[in-house]
Amino acid sequence: MTQLRVRDVTEADLAAILRIRARSFGPLGDGGERWWRRVADETLGGRMLAVVDADDTVLASGRARPFGQVWGGRHQPMGGVAGVYVDPAARGRGVASLLMRGLLARMAELGDGISCLFPTAPTLYRGVGFEFGGPLPRFTYAAHDLRALGSLSRGLRPRGAGPADAQLFAALMRADQQRNRLSGPRLVDEQEWRHELGDEDTIAYVLDGRDGGPTGFVTYTLSDETLRVDTFVADGRDAAAALWAVVGSGSSAAPTVHAFLDPRDPVALLAGAEARHDVEQQSWMARIVDLPKAVAGRGFSPSLAATAHLTVEDPDLPQNSGTWRLDVSGGSATATCVERPPTV
Incomplete structure (x- = not known):
């Protein structure tokens, strides 16, 4: 694992990623080349990452598509995780988890409040903080x-x-x-x-x-x-x-x-x-990427007024860790950090 690293995908990596996709899910069908070009254009330059080894060989790739999602009638930026492809020979080495942690950090940098995905491996995604959010x-x-x-x-x-x-x-x-x-x-x-x-x-x-x-x-x-x-x-x-x-x-x-x-x-x-x-x-999974942004960005019932305290442990996005006060009124809410965990 120490020789593995996460980096941005470049145009030169796309052919290798497409080969990994074919080994994982089969070849592209009719119109697949146009689809692949479109999603690559959408996510190259910050929203498509790869895990590479010491020789810079691509072992896995994933995308965080720039979506919007509605919560309580309000819209906020959501990173839609898709195209998580891991070479079969690289599985079982923590490659997918490393990739997901890289995608989470990048979504936080880009201002996504939440992230969602349709899981093929729920255990993997639960391991990095996702949980089932609802059905389609x-x-x-x-x-x-x-x-x-x-x-x-x-x-x-x-x-x-x-x-x-x-x-x-x-x-x-x-x-x-x-x-x-x-x-x-x-x-x-x-x-x-x-x-x-x-x-x-x-x-x-x-x-x-x-x-x-x-x-x-x-x-x-x-x-x-x-x-x-x-x-x-x-x-x-x-x-x-x-x-x-x-x-x-x-x-x-x-x-x-x-x-x-x-x-x-x-x-x-x-x-x-x-x-x-x-x-x-079909069930989908969700995860908070930026806690105060996610809370402020969703709507609540206008008749609800409440205050609550909760403690969050988020080792993959430590900026979310701590004790937070949630205040809800008038259809909106805020999350204020009142105590950070001690540093070691």
Whole structure:
């Protein structure tokens, strides 16, 4: 371990990292080269790190993608850990843990308040402070039940959407997360929406609120007679009914609809149809990177007023260690360090 070190990934390392990825998860599929170039461009220069040996051979790599996430209806910067690849010959030597500690330190330097990931090895991530934060549930609906909701739409007609609507999609998503005081969903920014809406596999419809009307949008894909709804935003029952009806309109060709929805999201209730019982979920893990920033950046119930003291031990991010006083009032909170642990 003493000969291993963490450093920034450079353009020259990308081919070696891609080989490690292939050994770990298999080769890239169709469109994979474009995806790899896009995520590399996003994270090179500070958000992609590698573990190398004494000969500077890359043994592992990981990324901390620059995301935003909503907590209690407020948004804050979140480092999305992804692409953690470890060469099979280097496993069992603490390489992955060293990489994760390097990513945590870098996220703290870059101002991320929290970090999240979808785990393939929960024990590894628990060892560096992550814990399960929540699920990403997938509900399954009969498409004809959704199509029938058109009778509740009051004649609203969503239009097809494209890259020119990226700014609108980002604004509608942000407003929806704030309005419903959601916790956990990621905020997709305008640039990412522009890429998503330009993907030929993405089907998107929008109600843009012209003349003060309802707003909302839905994005989905079609494969093997099944629709997969990835994002659904609506500001009321009429908008939700109109958008659900579009999704279900092809029920003869795609009788099954999978939708990734937070069960607390009003859109799930506005579906009006009972989900089938084969509900699945994928769990995600979270970790505080900057304790006072994470506390100040999330929302709380406006009716809550409380003060509490807690002691934190964080050997990987020692700036979080100590005794903290949490003060909550008026929908906001602060964390103040009142005692640091003694130095040895």
